[in-house]
Amino acid sequence: MTSKRCQWVDEKDALMVQYHDTEWGHPEHRDQKLFELLSLETYQAGLSWRTVLHKRQAFRQAFANYDLEQVAQYTEANIEQLMQDVTIIRNRLKLQATINNAQAILALQQSGQTFDQWLWSFVDNQTIDHHVINYQDVPAKDDLATSVSKAMKKIGLKFVGPVTIYSFLQAAGLINDHEMTCPYHKK
Template sequence: MTLKRCHWVDENDPLMVQYHDTEWGQPEHRDQMLFELLSLETYQAGLSWRTVLHKRQAFRKAFANYDLEQVAQYDEVQVALLMKDATIIRHRLKLQATINNAQTILALQKAGKSFDRWLWSFVNQQPIDHQVMNYENVPATNELAITVSKAMKKVGFKFVGPVTVYSFLQSSGLINDHEITCPCHKS
């Protein structure tokens, strides 16, 4: 069997190849990185992943490298400035959701729960391997994403519908949807 990357990867896009090979689907446990991945998935809603990925560095600059404490302090003045920044996706609700979600993660931490432990509790701290044969057959969402989406909304997260959450679970490694022929697939 010939090993090849997942079909969604554009082999002509070095940034996409690097993201796929070094991040996507790798179990992530750092709250700050989980926050960044969640934010990227919220920006993607209605857009292509390529667009979001190519604006990632600009988003890191705009959101203080996703420093939770700093982003949680952003107010409407910062949102107004972000809305003028042509290097990022200027969608007011998504930008406000990023700030809100930083505040929500900090609230979880204040309550004695890391975002990491809270999130990974939905999969008993172990990634779920879907043994994907063909990425075209991967659903846009599933029961786990619906459950996590509802729980996230209940604790205060915004812009976390089931499709966004499914993508987030994939990107942060809670769900392994690498095709089994992909060299990044680890069972």
């Protein structure tokens, strides 16, 4: 079996290669990092992953490196300022969702559960390996993503439809959809 990266990776895009090799599909357990990955997936809705990835640093600056407590304090004035920032994706609803989602994750933490614990309970703290042969066969969503999406909406998260959540679960390592021929597929 020849070893090569997943088909979706543009080998000419160093940022995409780095993201694939060092983050995508690696089990993530830090709430702040999970919040960032969720936010990136919400920004991607309707756009290319390349666009979002290349604006990631600007988003980190705009959202205080995704510090939950700081982002949760953002006001309408902050949103107006962000709407003028040409370095990010200026979609008011997505920006508002980022702030809302920080607040919802903090509320979860204040109830005594981390976002990490809550999220990983859906997979019994074990990555689901789909043993992907061809990335084109990977679904846009599945029953797990649909369940997590519904549960996220119940705790107050926004912009968390099943397709967005499937991508988030892949990114955060709850689902391993690295192709079997990819050297980053954990055996």
